[in-house]
Amino acid sequence: xxxxxxxxxxxxxxxxxxxxxxxxxxxxxxxxxxxxxxxxxxxxxxxxxxxxxxxxxxxxxxxxxxxxxxxxxxxxxxxxxxxxxxxxxxxxxxxxxxxxxxxxxxxxxxxxxxxx
Amino acid sequence: xxxxxxxxxxxxxxxxxxxxxxxxxxxxxxxxxxxxxxxxxxxxxxxxxxxxxxxxxxxxxxxxxxxxxxxxxxxxxxxxxxxxxxxxxxxxxxxxxxxxxxxxxxxxxxxx
Numbered sequence: 001x002x003x004x005x006x007x008x009x010x011x012x013x014x015x016x017x018x019x020x021x022x023x024x025x026x027x028x029x030x031x032x033x034x035x036x037x038x039x040x041x042x043x044x045x046x047x048x049x050x051x052x053x054x055x056x057x058x059x060x061x062x063x064x065x066x067x068x069x070x071x072x073x074x075x076x077x078x079x080x081x082x083x084x085x086x087x088x089x090x091x092x093x094x095x096x097x098x099x100x101x102x103x104x105x106x107x108x109x110x111x112x113x114x115x116x
Numbered sequence: 117x118x119x120x121x122x123x124x125x126x127x128x129x130x131x132x133x134x135x136x137x138x139x140x141x142x143x144x145x146x147x148x149x150x151x152x153x154x155x156x157x158x159x160x161x162x163x164x165x166x167x168x169x170x171x172x173x174x175x176x177x178x179x180x181x182x183x184x185x186x187x188x189x190x191x192x193x194x195x196x197x198x199x200x201x202x203x204x205x206x207x208x209x210x211x212x213x214x215x216x217x218x219x220x221x222x223x224x225x226x227x228x
Contacts, residue, residue, distance in 0.1 A: 002159070033215065040124070042204050042218030043160065056215050090159050092216075104150070105216065107159035 002026070004093050004108035012114045018079045021111045025072040025093030031055070032074045033105060034066060037088040049074060078113075086115045119143050122205055122219025131228045135192040139205035139219045142186065146207040146217075149181050151190045154202045154221065163203075164190065195226045 003026040013019050025032050031050045035043035045058035049068035063079040072093075078085060089112075092105035122139045129135055137151075147168055152160035164179040166172045166188075172179045178191040188207075192199055202223045206216040 002161070004159075006159075035216075035218075040220070042120075042122070042206075042220050043216070045215040045217070048215060058215065104162055104165055106162065107152075109157075109159045112157075 002106035002108065004091065004106050006089075006091055006108040006111050008111060009109070010112045010114075012116065013081050014116050015081055015083060017081050017115075018077065019081060019113060021076045021078075021089050021091075021113070023074045023076070023091035023093075023108055025074065025091070026106060027072055029072065029093035029095055029106075031094045031103075032068055033092045033094070034074075034076045035090040035092065036060075036085075037090060037110070039087070043090055046076070081115045083115050086113060088112050119217050120205065120207060120219045123222055124220050126223040126225060128225045128227065129195055131195060131197060131226055133195050133226070135195050135199070135224060135226075137190045137192075137203050137205075137222050137224070139188050140186055141188075141207060141217075143207075143209070143217075144183075144186065145209045147210075148208045149179070149188050150206045150216070151177075151179055152204040152206060152218075154204060156201075160204055192224075195224075197226050197228045200225050 005024045033048040034046040037043040047057040052068045068074040088110040090110045092107045094105045151164040154160045169183045176193045180189040202221040204221045205219040
């Protein structure tokens with residue numbers, strides 16, 4: 001167990017709707033990253049938050065947004081859902097900070113989103 | 117050309133076999149290299165982490181990085197049915213805590 005939890009486990013939405021996915025990081029981990037994993041593919045980096053500020057973003061449109069809270073929880077919001085948004089969404093937590101060259105990311109079990 | 121290439125398999129071996137999994141990459145700035153194991157319907161689990169070139173051994177697992185060839189490998193000795201999973205290579209430029217670039221994953225099946 002990594003100590004990273006995500007909710008809900010599964011979710012079904014229709015095209016055009018909005019969705020919020022939640023993640024609870026390991027205590028003491030200041031960085032949370034979100035990834036999208038389509039079926040049969042490796043995870044793709046969406047964005048990262050460090051101490052409640054966005055700290056890097058992958059090649060995803062602005063309708064993907066996030067929040068990080070002081071209590072080690074975070075959210076991924078997706079607006080105007082498209083069929084291609086159907087995927088497993090993973091969050092990963094790490095200590096963060098530039099000096100931690102041995103820092104590694106610990107993944108949660110993911111939320112499986114289906115868009116109909 | 118994708119930044120990280122990984123043969124998706126599937127790879128099927130008998131119990132006890134030595135397994136070799138590989139990834140190639142194009143970005144010479146990658147310095148941190150990881151292997152994750154992902155069981156069906158679960159999140160990735162960190163197996164091995166290597167900084168720069170060289171070998172690292174942990175039990176039945178050995179990770180190798182050859183930066184001159186832009187090639188990384190994971191060897192599994194004495195493979196077990198419980199090793200059946202998808203193996204993902206991942207790498208990053210700055211440090212392992214920043215954005216990871218993953219391969220597609222190789223699906224391994226070990227039969228008893």
